[in-house]
Amino acid sequence: MRRANESTRLGVRPSNALLVRGARQIVTMRGPVRARRGAEMSQTGIVTGAAMLVENGRITQVGPASRIENLTQAKRAVEVDASGCVVVPGLVDCHTHLLFPAPRLQDYEKRIGGATYEEIAASGGGILSTVRAVRCSTAAGLEAAAARSLELMASHGTLLAEAKSGYGLETGLELRLLRALHRVSGPAEVVPTCLGAHAIPPEWKQDPDGYLAGVCAELLPEVARHKLAEFADIYCDSAAFSAEQSARYFDAATRLGFGLKIHASQFSSIGAVELAVTWGAVSADHLEAIEEADAELLARSGTIAVLLPASVLHLGLNRYAPARKLIDLGAAVALATDFNPGSSPTPSLPLVMSLACAQMRMSPAEAMTAVTVNAAAALRRAESAGMLESGRAADFCIFNVQDYREIPYYLGANLLRTAYRAGGPVFHQGGM
Ligand SMILES: [Zn+2]
Structure with a gap:
């Protein structure tokens, strides 16, 4: 999905070399190339008085400006003036359902009016209303919807995004969603996840085991055969699938080579965290209702806790x-x-960082780690995304702030100035 030369497509002067100079801070996130845990999450690898050299889409130098700016290649490079700004790695959004045909405005107003999740679902809204919309969509329409989401996300700094299926809930439609995610051409790279077990479709309400058996025997093998997703995810909660059903799904997914993810303990704690740890899931996501013993279990495991505070807010x-x-x-x-x-x-990941700091008492450094190197690790991309280091693709964002802590501090402001993917600009505030 990565294009060779974004700058040509966007009509910007193509160049083999860029010199990013003048930044107040370059937040490199240098450190272990894996998920950082505990106190390691405070290490941001900030360099001041730094410059970054990009050649043929890759970072070749990050370090003191005095050294880098004197290199012969730097003297020939096109200059990117980051004066007074902060440079950070392209942000990584490791849990999204970005492919949906339309907003759910009726649900929104009903919820404001006091309707519960269950009442909205009972009146024809909720996940199943998006499923109906997907069932009426063409492949081209789905691709356009995904592209629109990716543009929006990139305009807030996201250059690598996970994207789940889960609004088809039958084999053909789930495959259609995943194919749309493969074909979509947008400013951010997409990592697709099969979420065939997102909800129990109405026609299977009396036989959820039967539905799940079909997902395991038909959908997952098809997805694996066509290499349409890297991860398999299931929604394990009292209103969706049980831990026992989730174990069956994990078994099938593991045999087919998928990485495992699970929607765990969002509303109720029914064994999803233990399951994630037992099966070596890459991540357990949500965790608003996690219990003490599960938190300890998770902390000792290799499973990454993916937290989603914007859903709590909304x-x-x-x-x-x-x-x-x-x-x-x-x-x-x-x-x-x-x-x-x-x-x-x-x-907006910057908004999510604000919530993490103000509502969940994460420090700005921990929040930055959580949307770069740790989010990349939650997509098994720690070796290619989330850090600014020599040899890596030049995916970076320039924020119009003097200190990276202003990114979460200015709640609700979009301070992204420019985003570059593989050295080519994909977003510029105010238009390209
Ligand atoms: Zn989700």
């Missing part, structure tokens, strides 16, 4: 996941938007 709830406790226990925590049309219609 649903008007007040129970956030215990980020502080998880980090203090030594867990690896990542943050994501959960971008979706029902519970979290935000494409």
